[in-house]
Amino acid sequence: MVCLPFPLLLLLIAALPLAFPHFWERNLNKAIVSALVSTPVFFVTLMTSPHELLATLEEYISFILMLASLFVISGGILVKGDLRATPTVNTIFLAIGAVMANAIGTTGASMVLIRPLLQTIGERKHVFHIPVFFIFVVSNIGGSLTPLGDPPLFLGYLRGVPFTWTLCLLPQWLMVVGLLLLIFYIWDTLSYRRETKTDIERDIAERTPIRVTGKINLLFLIMVVLAIFFQTPAPYRELAMVGASLLSLICTGKDIRTENKFTFYPINEVAILFAGIFITMVPLLALLRAKGASMGITEPWHFFWVTGALSSFLDNAPTYITLTSLAESVTRSTSHAGAIVAGIGVRADLLAAISCGAVFMGANTYIGNGPNLMVKSIVEEQGIRVPHFFGYMLYSGLILIPIFTIVTFVFF
DSSP states (O other), X not given: OTTTHHHHHHHHHHHHHHHOHHXXXXXXXXHHHHHHHHHHHHHHHHHHOHHHHHHHHHHHHHHHHHHHHHHHHHTTOEEEEEOOOXXXXXXXXXXXXXXXXXXXXXXXXXXXXXXXXXXXXXXXXXXXXXXXXXXXXXXXXXXXXXXXXXHHHHHHHHTTOOTTGGGGGHHHHHHHHHHHHHHHHHHHHHHHTTXXXXXXXXXXHTOEEEEEEOTHHHHHHHHHHHHHHTTOXXXXXXXXXXXXXXXXXXXXXXXXXXXXXXXXXXXXXXXXXXXXXXXXXXXXXXXXXXXXXXXXXXXXXXXXXXXXXXXXXXXXXXXHHHHHHHHXXXXXXXXXXXXXXXXXXXXXXXXXXXXXXXXXXXXXXXXXXXXXXXXHHHHHHTTOXXXXXXHHHHHHHHHHHHHHHHHHHHXX
16 A cells, blocks of 8 residues: 555646646645655655665755756856757757766756757747657766766666776667667658748748857866765765855856746756655565565566666666666576676676666656656746657657667667
8 A cells, every 4th residue: 555655646747737737837736746645655654664764865865966956057058059950950969968968967968958959949840859859868868878877877886886887888878879869860850841931941040159158067067077976975975066056056147047047947846746756666666675586587678677667657766776686686596607797796787787777768758867857847938849748658659669679689
């Protein structure tokens, strides 16, 4: 019974925006719903598993502070310009974001690039697909190559995975990002041909070169990156993130954030919803730890799909940790002759499957990874339509699942 609030909360997050859109617009109402569902679980878990609850809350605080610091700092970087919104230019935007995500995280890359991309495509009408592919490539799959790219890889690094180990995921990264960019280019080419002559002429006439202001925030981004890279212990790591965020707010002119249309609404929405998600998932993750070994999860493709399925709806960071613990048990209980990742005691093939499952399939739903909801919220604030919860899942089911099936046969 204690596991039921989690799927209930997911159902409400999916259904309420469709059934009561005006009610769901206010973050206060989201907070009320999240609190009503998660509070009973909080008190039950507090009495039965206080240490697990405390650890989860600590992870939540670190998770939100990292997202918030990257969100605030990147919000002070204003990338202005209006390029021609051709399929080639839009595909280059996504490719740059996929690379950038490994240096400043999927959140940082998403916040820096989403607004200039929206400005670029502002004269076009048929752009419904562009935010979806942006979430796929920049907000998720792009950040697979370094621990800085995505929270689950960061947690793995803190638990002993060598910093450079994730570079071994380059073949998987190249395949998935390459296929997505190819599909996007074809899709956007077909959409571009549907634009009216007037809109294309307006797009050409309103071109302006790219210009970056608020460059001091790059220094604050480096502060956050270094706090992570050098394994700064808690709470000093979190203090460094908060300090960098405050410096960004102090040193960045208000005109930059105003022109960037920066508000705290997206990060507040993420913090509210994920507070309920983190609390309600504690019993479910405990169940997985207790019963996971008896579920027959032993092969790399098992770990890839189980991690991915859970990461689509749970937060992918604790899912990564849970499946890594299960992989440790499998590694100890089998006589597999494959390489063991030093520092964490997990077979390399299992850890690769878990890492790809967590990062790649966080793109399957809006709640699979923190930046997903942020991007959705920013796009909607700019007046551009995006798919609703189930509509987005239709896109991911038709585009991502076939690609992940290919990845399974090739790598796992």
